[in-house]
Amino acid sequence: MKFIVSSSALLKQLQSINGVVTNNPVVPILENFLFEIEDGKLTITASDLETSMMTELPVEARESGRIAAPARILLDTLKNLPDQPVTFTLDEETYTIEIASSNGRYKLAGENATDFPRVPVVKGTAPVEMPSSTLARAINKTIFAVSTDELRPAMTGILVQLADNQVTFVATDGHRLLRYRRSDVGAGQTSNIIIPRKAFNLLKGALPSEATPVRMEFNASNAFFSFNQMRLVCRLIDERYPDYENVIPVSNPNKLIISRQELLNSVKRISIYSNKTTHQVRLRLAGSELTVSAEDLDFSNEANEKLACQYDGEDMEIGFNAKFLQEMLSNIDSEEITLELSTPNRAGLLMPTTPDDHESILMLVMPVMLNNYV
Numbered sequence: 001m002k003f004i005v006s007s008s009a010l011l012k013q014l015q016s017i018n019g020v021v022t023n024n025p026v027v028p029i030l031e032n033f034l035f036e037i038e039d040g041k042l043t044i045t046a047s048d049l050e051t052s053m054m055t056e057l058p059v060e061a062r063e064s065g066r067i068a069a070p071a072r073i074l075l076d077t078l079k080n081l082p083d084q085p086v087t088f089t090l091d092e093e094t095y096t097i098e099i100a101s102s103n104g105r106y107k108l109a110g111e112n113a114t115d116f117p118r119v120p121v122v123k124g125t126a127p128v129e130m131p132s133s134t135l136a137r138a139i140n141k142t143i144f145a146v147s148t149d150e151l152r153p154a155m156t157g158i159l160v161q162l163a164d165n166q167v168t169f170v171a172t173d174g175h176r177l178l179r180y181r182r183s184d185v186g187a188g189q190t191s192n193i194i195i196p197r198k199a200f201n202l203l204k205g206a207l208p209s210e211a212t213p214v215r216m217e218f219n220a221s222n223a224f225f226s227f228n229q230m231r232l233v234c235r236l237i238d239e240r241y242p243d244y245e246n247v248i249p250v251s252n253p254n255k256l257i258i259s260r261q262e263l264l265n266s267v268k269r270i271s272i273y274s275n276k277t278t279h280q281v282r283l284r285l286a287g288s289e290l291t292v293s294a295e296d297l298d299f300s301n302e303a304n305e306k307l308a309c310q311y312d313g314e315d316m317e318i319g320f321n322a323k324f325l326q327e328m329l330s331n332i333d334s335e336e337i338t339l340e341l342s343t344p345n346r347a348g349l350l351m352p353t354t355p356d357d358h359e360s361i362l363m364l365v366m367p368v369m370l371n372n373y374v
Contacts, residue, residue, distance in 0.1 A: 001090045003037055003061035007101070010057065010086075011078040013044060014071075016230065017053035019202045020046040021071045027117070032068035034116045035090070037061050045119060046071070051199050051234040052119045053206070065090055066113035069097055073108050119233055122217050122224035128162060130185045132212040132227060138169045139204045141180045141361060144327050146197045147173035154239035157194040162187035170244055176324050177244055177364040184358035193218055194241055199234035206230055248364055249347055252340035254313025256285060257353055260337045263292075264329040266305050270294045271322035273303035280368045281322045285341075286315040294322070318344045319368040328363045344370065 014033065025031055025048060034045040043056045067090045078086075081101055089098040095110040139158070147155035152174075161168040167187060169180045203225060207214070214227045218236065225232045270281050274294035284291040288311060293304035318341060329337065334352035341348045350363040 001037070001061075001063045001065040001092065002087060003042065003059040003090075004085050004087050005042065005057070005059040006083065007078050007081045007086045008083040010042075011075070013055045013057050013229075014075055014078065016206050017044065017046040017055055017202075018071060018075060019205060020048055020051055020053050022048050025049075029068060029111055029115045030117075031071055032111055032116070033071050033074065034066070034068050034113055036066045036113070038064045045116070047117055047119065049117060050196065051202065051232070052117075053202060054119065054231040054233075056229045065092055067092060067095060067097065068111040068113050068116050070108060070110065077106055077108075120222050120235075122219050122222045122233060126188060126217075128167070128185075128187045128189075128216045129213050130167070130182075130216070132207045132210075132214050134182060134185060135214050136204060136207045138167075138180050138182065139200050141331055142169045142171040142178045143197060143200055143204070144331065145171040145173055145176050145178045149173070153237055154194060154241045157196045157237040158200055159241045159244075160193050160195055162189060162191045162193075164188060164190065170241070172242065172244060175321065175366050176328065177247060178328075179244070179248075179360075179362040179364075181360040181362075182358055183360070191218075192241065193223060194237035194239065195223055196234055196237055199223070199232065203232055206232070247347070248362070249342055249349065252342045252349060254285070254311075254316060254341040256290065256309055256311050256313075256339040256341070257336055258290060258307060258309040258339070260329055260332055260335060262307055263290075263337070264326065266292045266307055267322055267325050267329070270303050270305060271326070273301040274322055278368060279322045280319050280370075281325065282317060282319050282370060284317045285309075285311050285313070287311065313341070316341065316344060317370065318348065319370040320348070320365055321368055324365050328365060332361065332363075 036043045040061055041056055042059045045054045084102050087100040097108050097110045099106040142158055155172055159170040165186045166183045167185045171178045212227050217224045223234055223236055270292045274280055275296045281294045290307045290309045291304055295302035328350055332352050334354055336353040338351050338353045339348055347364045347366050351361055
């Protein structure tokens, strides 16, 4: 069986799904891409049993067939070939693959396609559609706060809450919590699902920059995303997500409004002088002035800066992890941010001062206990 395809077009499609392939998979066949040719169309599948990605592209082929091709050697070969038509000759009896370019021939050993795991078919709920830009933004605004603690599996994914007239994405690692909500995307149904971080990371990398509708379907065990020629199926995390709404403090009488960029730059500079274990910075609020400070007693390092701000509330001092503050401030787009606080030992709420029409972003960060030796 033969097919002819552009080397650069094939490389682009393989790179878009290569993130699924793991180095030491549970089953050796998963080190391969599955090639399936039918009606002049090549469908390529990559899988790690939990997540599968499929893409397709037109090829010149007279026959149909299937074979598993080794991912790494195939990618390395195509990366080092100039853009040109290449001819693949597949032997379905010996599982050998021969690639012929304008100036060379390359022979590699494939595997039996029947050993490749079947991709689950997702049928069940009514599909939900959202623009690729909206989905990419939701993933970017939440994924950095997803937990890596495998002992709490529910928190290693992003909670997606579907409702009739809105969709909410939630991520937390126990120290901070992100809630991203859109009111311009309705699901016409109510459901809560937890998507693993790896699946959303792969999706984020594959989503096109131009406006494209993304179709999402799910059943009790899997979620299915499709756009253009790309499809992704992932197994849902079958756990109960923490009741995050109860963690968000309702009464926060102390409100700080400040330039996002000024505070971010200040925290970056001051954190250089913070303790390398706790990364603690102090925020001291008094009148219309915010003092950002840090000290590392082990090395006698300390720094402080004063920033102008709008502050409505009692004078207070609170400590935060500088790394968390930096990540959160970097993921807000507005010029000014609002920080709502109640007491130094309760969570602070960070949000854009002027939110977008259809978008609501709420970031919660837990304080760090202060040693009042200053």
